[in-house]
Amino acid sequence: MNYFPEEVLEHVFDFLTSDRDRNAVSLVCQSWYRVFIGNCYAISAERLIARFPRVRSLTLKGKPHFADFNLVPHDWGGFVYPWIETMAKSGLNLEELRLKRMVVSDDSLELLSRSFVNFKSLVLVSCEGFTTDGLAAIASNCRFLRELDLQENEVEDRRGQWLSCFPDSCTSLVSLNFACLKGEVNLVALERLVTRCCNLRSLRLNHAVPLDTLQKILVQAPHLVDLGIGSYVHDPDSETYHKLKSAIQKCTSVRSLSGFLEVAPRCLAAIYQICLNLTSLNLSYAAGIHGTELIKLIRHCGRLQRLWILDCIGDKGLGVVASTCKELQELRVFPSDLYGVGHAAVTEEGLVAISAGCPKLNSLLYFCHQMTNAALITVAKNCPNFTRFRLCTLNPTKPDPVTMQPLDDGFGAIVQSCKGLRRLSLTGLLTDQVFLYIGMYAEQLEMLSVAFAGDSDEGMLYVLNGCKKLKKLEIRDSPFGNVALLTDVGKYETMRSLWMSSCEVTLEGCKTVAKLMPRLNVEIINESEQVEVEASPDDRQKVEKMYLYRTLVGPRRDAPDFVWTL
């Protein structure tokens, strides 16, 4: 029996909640229908189909994670078209496609919409390359479409009428999310669509959908479970607003709320009733809600399990969260002010308050102005259940402001206490010591993100040696070089990928890895105009960006000029 890399075997069962269990599943079963591929270059579409001819649901991830932060040049790769083309030619009965960080052209969407009769679900996260014309093709041609979910994609608006392209015969929509679209939509077409899709349970609108349309939609779809509000601006004394209030009262199923891309705070009272039952609230794009209005809103949300918020909530606001949301499991606090020195929006105090009030917390993303070791130690004690812990101090090398020490001990406490930790991102002033702790204690760690940290190769070596389950390691601007890179090259075949940018590795080091490990693709992104392809670059030169990953199919053929596969 052949083996496949874990990329393909992950998520082999339907609702496998624990990624750890997937390791136990090494059977390759031909009747397999849901496949997850964590790196689209680890395997080819042809081989996938040969192995899983009955694939119905495919998840593909393309660019490295740091591409989300503009560290990867635009045409690096991750094109979905070849996948769709191959699947179409092979007569696959594809029903679901989930893509993350991939380049999706209008042509691919068109081909997708025409090739798979039973296509039901398209989820695009952090993708780019398509316009509303592509969406129009999906709307027009996918007769049984159930789900169209666009999350944080860069979509060019062609001012077409893509929403109107859903034919009158389309009544199957269950989930529609177009919150990330920047352009207008035909509001009448939207209302009609909602009216005829009586199974609609999830609807996320973009900023161009005004409150009066929202009101009409809610009247037609009171069974919504997940609602994303576009524009929430109105005169609170108006008839429309009163109608909205009564429509909302009938929406007793809403458990997840998001959006408020534009908001008139005085109108928020209408949604307090919904808040009572909410388990998920995403106000991270609702810059218009802050201060007392925000706190008032939160006080109604006693059942929240997931909260995404902007840091203008402040430490005090987080205190309110801590005393209100006792069921909280996931918290994300995003920065709202990148330019000014400003008011310190949230600090370690807010986090400590949360940890004290919300013992079920297991997932954190926290952008803050400062953090202390004492706080992290307290958090580690209060919340031993973290599986995902991502902390970002806006100044990436800031020490503990009280003791002026590095944050090594704080993060050390986190990894020691949270035995189930699978994902970790660290910032602040950090030495090799923190990596020693990570290597020693973070036994379940699968993904680690490092920026501006460490002192020497030892740091990286601690991690590579210690974290047996490491899958993805991404490092930027840290002094790790060839010694760390080359000490255990076999390790990289146990991992999905390694990213190192602005570190100390040289071309020679990368070439060595490539030579020793033929089943890895070692790619250098070369953005300097000085080192040209013809000229032979100096091996001692430091490599700006290196991305290596295991693969079954050798160097990729779609690499642009500035990517060298060694």
Place this chain on the structure above:
Amino acid sequence: METTLGLLGGGGGGGGLSGNSANETASTVSKAEQDYVSMSSEGSSYPKEAELELGLSLGGSGGGGSVKSSKGSPWGEYGRILTAKDFPAAGYSISRRPNNASAAVSGTKRSAAESSASPDVGSASTGVSQVVGWPPIRAYRMNSLVNQAKTPNAEEDKVVGGNDKSKDSLQKKINHGNVKNDTAVKEKGHLGFVKVNMDGLPIGRKVDLNAHACYETLAQTLEEMFFRPTTTISSIRSGGEKERATQPSKLLDGSSEFVLTYEDKEGDWMLVGDVPWGMFLSTVKRLRIMRTSEANGLAPRYQERNERQRSKPI
């Protein structure tokens, strides 16, 4: 160190390469530390090492010469094109000394740092957003954050969909005289970051047009991005931009070897500066810093026109 091969069946892969002696590690470390430390040690923005010299000289005196560390000096002397080599730490240089109380964060090429001795630099978040990929926020969210800061008050009028004929009070509030404004504002909200390419550089940048209210500040920002930045981080803040608007921009006045052009909605390449700022915003798709020599004789006319423009506010 074991060399595990995971689920890939078959023979062993390469064995691990054990590192060299501690000596090499030590020297690597010290060099790395030196690189990082030297960036901030002298209280100057840029060390004088040769590695920072390169590229074309772009007019003015001493272009291509060694880097000077003065801040705020007038634009003139630094005609250099920076390439990736100038950004060893993604344009951000961090002091690595753990016992350095200030944990100074000094910008390098992107913008001149405050003196690293400043005790507050460590706690300030000024200029953090100027480092590539920092803070680590998804680009979509970053764009949206910036746009939201620029869009008008939520309570203001909005143009509702054309089909809406409701007699709702909202309709009454719509000031038809402002329709054009709203559209322009909406388009503006739509724009956010646009690409900027410069002749001779294969890799482009992106600039946020919504962070500017006039051509001068835009040109200043581009000059900082592509040429030697000499201004302080604090000037990136919106307040500072206004202050600096009075400094003449080399890119706009025709005295540089380069001119600033843009591609409009119709796909034509146009010289930046001819039309009112708002109109420019509604039609610009992307920018290009073009060699004057390629601008086909536009420069003399432009220079003349700009003499006039400089005397009146844009």
